[in-house]
Each structure stands twice: as C-alpha cells, then as structure tokens.
Amino acid sequence: MKKTQIKFDKELLYLIPTAAWILVMTLMNYFCASHILNSDISAELVLAKELSDSNKLFTTQWFYSTEIRVLYTQIVSLFLFKIVHSWNLVRTLTNFIFFAALLGSYLFAVKPLHLKKRSVYLSSLFLFIPYSIQYLYIVHIGNSYIPHFIIVFVCVGLFVRLTQQRKKTTLLLFIAWSFYAGLCGIRFAVIYAIPVVLAAILEIVVENGCGTGTLFDRNLWKRPGVYLSLIGFFTFAAGLFINMFVFTRFIVVGETNDLLMNILNDSGVIARLDFIITGLLSLFGYYDFENLMSRGGIASVAAVVIAAALTVICITLVKHYTKLTALCRFYVMLFFTALFTNTFLFVFVAGTYVPRYFIPMMILIAPCIAVYLDTAAFMRLDFHKLVAIFLAAAMNISGIAACLWCAQTDLNAPFKEVVNFLEEEHLNFGLSTFWNTGVPNELSDGYVELVTVREDDITKMYGWLTAKRYLHAETWNNISNERIFFLIDDDIYEMNKHLQMVLDGECIYEENGYKILVYDKEYFIDTYGNQYFIE
Numbered sequence: 005m006k007k008t009q010i011k012f013d014k015e016l017l018y019l020i021p022t023a024a025w026i027l028v029m030t031l032m033n034y035f036c037a038s039h040i041l042n043s044d045i046s047a048e049l050v051l052a053k054e055l056s057d058s059n060k061l062f063t064t065q066w067f068y069s070t071e072i073r074v075l076y077t078q079i080v081s082l083f084l085f086k087i088v089h090s091w092n093l094v095r096t097l098t099n100f101i102f103f104a105a106l107l108g109s110y111l112f113a114v115k116p117l118h119l120k121k122r123s124v125y126l127s128s129l130f131l132f133i134p135y136s137i138q139y140l141y142i143v144h145i146g147n148s149y150i151p152h153f154i155i156v157f158v159c160v161g162l163f164v165r166l167t168q169q170r171k172k173t174t175l176l177l178f179i180a181w182s183f184y185a186g187l188c189g190i191r192f193a194v195i196y197a198i199p200v201v202l203a204a205i206l207e208i209v210v211e212n213g214c215g216t217g218t219l220f221d222r223n224l225w226k227r228p229g230v231y232l233s234l235i236g237f238f239t240f241a242a243g244l245f246i247n248m249f250v251f252t253r254f255i256v257v258g259e260t261n262d263l264l265m266n267i268l269n270d271s272g273v274i275a276r277l278d279f280i281i282t283g284l285l286s287l288f289g290y291y292d293f294e295n296l297m298s299r300g301g302i303a304s305v306a307a308v309v310i311a312a313a314l315t316v317i318c319i320t321l322v323k324h325y326t327k328l329t330a331l332c333r334f335y336v337m338l339f340f341t342a343l344f345t346n347t348f349l350f351v352f353v354a355g356t357y358v359p360r361y362f363i364p365m366m367i368l369i370a371p372c373i374a375v376y377l378d379t380a381a382f383m384r385l386d387f388h389k390l391v392a393i394f395l396a397a398a399m400n401i402s403g404i405a406a407c408l409w410c411a412q413t414d415l416n417a418p419f420k421e422v423v424n425f426l427e428e429e430h431l432n433f434g435l436s437t438f439w440n441t442g443v444p445n446e447l448s449d450g451y452v453e454l455v456t457v458r459e460d461d462i463t464k465m466y467g468w469l470t471a472k473r474y475l476h477a478e479t480w481n482n483i484s485n486e487r488i489f490f491l492i493d494d495d496i497y498e499m500n501k502h503l504q505m506v507l508d509g510e511c512i513y514e515e516n517g518y519k520i521l522v523y524d525k526e527y528f529i530d531t532y533g534n535q536y537f538i539e
Contacts, residue, residue, distance in 0.1 A: 015121035022125060025132040025403065026103045029144045032407060033096040037145045038447060039414045040137075044069075045146040046442030047469035049091055052081035053450055054471055064254050067467035071189040077102065077147050091449045095145075102150045106131060109154040113161035114371050116168060117331050119378040127374035129396070131367060133403035135310065136289035136303075140406045142360050152364045155185050156196045160338065163200060163236060164331055167228045182236040186243020194349055195364045197240040199342035204229035207337045210325070229334070280350055283359030285311055287366070289402040303405035306398040313395035314369060317376045320388065328375065335371040342368050416443055418516035422491065423447045425513050425520070433480075434489035437496055438466055440518075444491070453483075454491065455536070462492075462500050463535045475538045480529050488528045490521040505532055 051066055055078055058065075080101050084094045107128060114124050131153070134140035142148050162178040165171075185192040208227055290307035294300035321328070321336045328336065342365040350361065377392060414420075423444050426432070433453050436444075441454040455474045458466045465474060473479045480488075490509055492500075494517045500506050508531070509521025 013121075015125065018122040018125040019128070022107065022128045022132055025129065026100075026107070028403075028407065029103060029132060029134070030096060030100045032140070032410060033099050033145055034092065036407075036410050037092065037095055038416055038420070039410055040141045040145060041416055041443050041446060042141075043439050043442030043469070045141070045148070046446040048077050048147070049081060049095060050442060050445055050469075050471075052078035052094075053085055053091075056082040056085035065472045066255075067470050067472060068255060069469055071191065076151055076188070089449060091446045095147075095446075099144070099147050099150075102147055102154070103132065105154050106150050106157075109157035109161070110370065113157040113164075114335075114374055116161070116164045117329070117335070117371070117375070119332075119374050123374045123378035126377060126396075127370050129399065130370045130373055133399045134406040135307070135399065135402040136287055137406050137409055138360055139287060139289075139363065140410055143363065149364050151188075152191065152195065153367050155181065155188065155192065156364070156367070159185055159196055159236065160200065163232060164334065166232050167331075167334075170228070178232075178236060179239050182239040183243040186240040186245070187247050188243075189247060190244060191364065192240065193244065194345045195342060197237045198345050199338055199365075199368075201230075201233045201237050202341035202345070203334055203337040204233040206341065207330075207334055210333075210337075280347065280359075280362075284362060287359050287362065289406060299405050299408060303402050306401040306405070309394055309398035310402065313391050313398065316388075316391050317373060317395075318369075321372055321376060324379070328379070332375045335368075335375065339365075339368040339372050416447070418518060419443045419447060421516060422513070422518055422520070423452060426452050426489070429512070430485065431487060431489045431520075431522070432485050433483040434491055434520075435462075436491040437462070437493070438468060440491050440493065441470070457536075459496060462496065463503070463505065463532070465536045475536065477529065477533055477537045480525075480533060480537075483525065486525050488523050488525050490523070492519050492521065493517055494519070 051063075054066065055061065055063060061079065061082070077098055081094055081098045084097055088094050088097070110128055110131060111124065114127075117124075132144075134144050143150060159178070159181045162174055162181060165174050166178055182197070185196055204227075208230065285307055288307035288310045289303040290311075291300045291304050294304050296302070296305065318339075325333060325336065346362060346365050373395075376388075419440075426434075426444070427448060432451050433455075435455045435457050437459045438456050441456045444452045445454060456466045456468065456470045458464045490506075492506075497506070497519055506521065509523055511519055512522050513520035
C-alpha cells in the first residue's frame with residue numbers, strides 16, 4: 005500500500021522568530037503584566053467582567069473614555085470570564101488570542117502581493133517585538149491597539165483583493181468591515197479610511213506622471229482602486245456617524261473639544277514637529293542622557309539603528325517605486341499617506357498629542373519591509389542586506405531590553421501591599437481616585453471593588469471608565485461588607501485633609517504613600533451617599 009508523504013514547507017522556519025516573540029509576549033503577560041498595569045489598561049477587564057456578569061456583548065451602563073469601542077477586547081475576555089476565575093489568566097489568554105488574530109490578519113493582508121513567504125514571515129516580526137517600554141505596556145500587555153491593527157489589515161486586505169477581482173462576497177465583507185471600523189471610532193479615519201483614499205488616488209497620479217488634468221479626468225474615478233476606496237470611506241463615515249451621533253444619545257463618552265488649529269502660536273508647527281520627531285524615536289526605545297553601557301543606553305543605540313534602517317528602507321522603496329508591482333506600490337503609498345495624515349493632524353491641530361498615537365499607523369510599514377526583503381534588485385547589494393540584518397538585530401535588542409526592564413521592575417509593588425492588606429481585613433468595597441482604582445480591582449481578581457472619585461473634588465464620582473451602577477444607592481446597600489474604605493494617596497490626602505469626610509475616616513493603613521480610611525457602611529451612606537447618588 006502506497007504511503008502518503010506530508011511535505012513540510014521549509015519556509016515556515018522563517019516564522020519561528022515571530023512565533024518565539026509571540027510566546028515571549030504571552031509569558032510576559034502571565035508573569036509580568038502585574039508589574040506595569042494602570043487603570044487605563046485594567047478598565048478593559050473591568051468592563052469585560054461587567055459584561056460577563058450581565059450576559060451582554062455591549063452595555064450603555066458604562067462611562068466610556070473619548071472613544072466608544074464597539075466589540076473591543078471585551079468580546080473575548082467576557083467569554084473567558086465564564087470559565088476562568090483568574091484575571092491574570094484572562095488577560096493572558098485574551099492577548100494570546102489577539103496575537104494570533106493579528107498574525108493571521110497580517111498574512112491575509114499581504115497575501116495578494118505574492119511575495120516570498122520568508123519575506124512575509126520575517127516582516128511580521130515587526131508587529132510583535134516590544135521596541136520600548138511604552139510599546140510593551142500599551143500594545144503587548146494593555147492590548148490597546150491590537151484590535152485597531154487587525155481591523156486595518158482586514159479592511160486593506162479586502163480592498164486589495166477587490167481591486168484585482170470584484171467578488172460580491174468580498175465586496176460585502178469590505179463594506180461590513182469598513183462600517184465596523186467607523187463604529188469603533190474616529191481614530192480609524194486617519195489610520196485607514198483617509199490614507200486608503202489618498203493612496204489610491206496618488207498611486208494613479210504617480211503612475212500617469214502627474215500629467216496636466218489627471219485629477220480631473222473622469223476616467224480616474226472609474227479606476228477600481230479609486231471608487232472602491234471611496235465606497236470604503238463613505239461606509240466608514242456611516243459607521244462613524246452612528247458612533248458619534250447615535251450612540252452618544254444613550255452612551256456617556258468623553259469629549260474631544262481640545263482639538264483646535266494651531267499654526268501661528270509659539271507652541272505651533274515648528275515646536276510640535278520637533279516634539280513629534282523625538283517622540284517617534286522614543287517609541288523605538290530611545291532615552292536621552294542614558295549611559296551607553298547601561299540597558300537604557302544600549303536600547304537607545306538600537307532605537308537609532310531601527311529609525312535609520314527604516315528610513316533607508318523607505319528611501320529605497322521610493323527610489324525604486326516604478327519597479328514595484330501595482331499592489332506593492334499601493335502598500336508603499338499607503339504607509340506614506342498614513343504617515344502624512346497623522347503627522348498633519350498632530351502638527352496642525354492642537355490637542356493632547358503623545359507619541360503613542362503614532363503606533364496604530366506604524367504597523368503599515370511591515371508590508372513595506374516585506375516588499376524590501378522580497379525585491380531581488382535591492383537585495384543583490386550587500387548594503388541592503390546589512391540594513392536588513394542591522395534592523396533585525398536592533399529590533400531584538402530593543403525587545404529584550406524592554407522585557408528585562410519589565411521583569412525586573414515592579415511599578416505596582418505598593419498596590420500589591422494595599423491589596424493584600426485589604427484582603428486580610430476583608431475590605432472589598434471602597435472609593436479612590438482614577439489611577440488607584442483599576443489596578444487593585446484586577447490584582448485582587450475582582451474582590452476589591454473601587455468607586456472612582458474626582459481628583460479635584462473627592463466628594464463627586466468621576467464618570468470615566470467605570471460602571472454607572474455606582475451612581476445608585478442600591479449598589480452600595482447591597483455590598484456584603486459592613487465597612488467602606490477610602491484608598492487615598494498622600495497628595496490627594498493633603499489637598500482634602502480638612503474635609504469632614506476625611507476627618508471622619510479611621511486610618512488603618514499608612515504605607516508607601518497611601519492611606520486607607522475606614523467607615524461604617526451605614527454611616528457613610530447616610531452621611532455622604534447623597535454626594536454620589538443620583539437617586
């Protein structure tokens with residue numbers, strides 16, 4: 005009987021570095037996530053637990069931040085909470101699932117380019133290495149942007165397939181995902197919808213040599229790339245309209261009224277451009293005034309190498325742009341239009357800009373790296389081979405440095421002592437300011453429940469990434485404990501130590517810059533409850 009032999013694809017060996025980093029990031033989540041958690045990150049799990057307990061996929065009984073994130077990471081976490089008690093394990097499994105989904109979405113997006121598998125697999129490494137501490141805690145542990153990455157790659161992957169072959173099923177999926185991107189918030193305007201339209205139009209303009217009247221030629225709008233990108237844009241806009249003008253009628257979401265044009269002011273264009281450039285370097289792990297022989301100094305050198313290598317890759321692709329295939333040209337153009345759109349926004353619009361806002365669009369350089377690695381004309385030159393080697397080495401050095409820092413530094417050691425004390429004292433319901441609420445909740449596997457109060461007025465509840473049920477007296481009356489506590493750090497205590505509410509509390513803990521004040525539940529609710537309740 006003839007035996008069937010299974011042929012092993014040797015190209016899969018090039019996926020080992022990416023698989024190794026996915027494993028490392030999963031282990032970092034399990035063993036070290038507690039070191040760098042903050043309330044922004046923990047709020048996602050708190051919301052997931054609320055949804056799991058109420059058997060809902062989405063809720064209006066939550067104070068959202070500046071974005072209404074529809075079916076975000078909680079879509080996975082809420083189901084895991086049904087079978088797993090440990091919040092740490094829920095976070096780890098959720099992030100692992102999203103890591104796998106990210107890799108799958110990236111491979112889906114670049115498959116139509118018909119590049120060598122080894123080039124694609126090696127380029128995927130860019131998505132999973134934590135180049136800096138902030139990248140580690142925001143992306144790989146906080147999982148704040150991976151859903152954005154997945155949506156962008158799926159939408160772009162469907163778009164490029166439609167430009168080649170217009171199938172009804174693919175078109176319907178493209179429309180559905182573009183609409184979904186709009187539902188997820190305005191951020192997708194600058195990391196997906198606008199860049200795709202600009203890339204589709206500019207790619208044709210460049211192809212036609214910028215001839216006179218090109219943009220006003222009616223035939224331009226009949227090109228698949230252009231009208232499909234417009235379909236995606238307007239579908240996205242429909243989803244965004246519902247997000248901004250329908251959802252907000254019954255969902256509380258933070259405002260973004262600080263977005264103002266800022267060109268002529270002293271802190272305008274030039275100052276912000278300089279800030280943006282230095283901020284991009286910091287994303288790759290750069291730190292000023294670090295000893296070159298220290299971990300931070302080595303990471304800073306690696307960051308400069310990464311930035312230099314990516315610059316060389318971009319220049320090379322632009323220089324040889326006309327030699328690329330149509331789809332490869334589109335991906336290169338897409339990266340530059342996304343970079344332009346985001347930079348324009350951050351330079352000319354005043355607001356709360358921080359370097360991490362560039363992270364969602366930076367992923368679009370991964371397909372450019374794949375094109376660079378795949379193009380034989382570039383790789384015949386030893387210089388370009390060295391660029392690829394230096395980039396890979398620098399990325400791994402930065403990633404190792406960030407992981408070592410996280411493993412050896414526990415920023416939440418004080419919180420862990422607080423949580424242990426609260427559990428020993430059987431205190432499970434209290435109040436605190438925002439940055440002190442989410443972490444104890446997660447570290448205690450939901451045992452410690454904290455109501456968020458304002459920093460500038462601790463007698464008022466702060467409606468930000470927390471449940472609305474705390475506004476109702478019923479929630480407070482139904483807690484099992486007969487004592488309510490107030491977790492307050494020294495700075496907030498000094499600002500409010502004259503308040504009767506603070507004076508009434510019995511201080512039973514005073515360590516590491518934190519105090520715990522305890523009250524009889526019935527007395528606290530009767531005396532101060534009316535300050536927090538709406539009924």
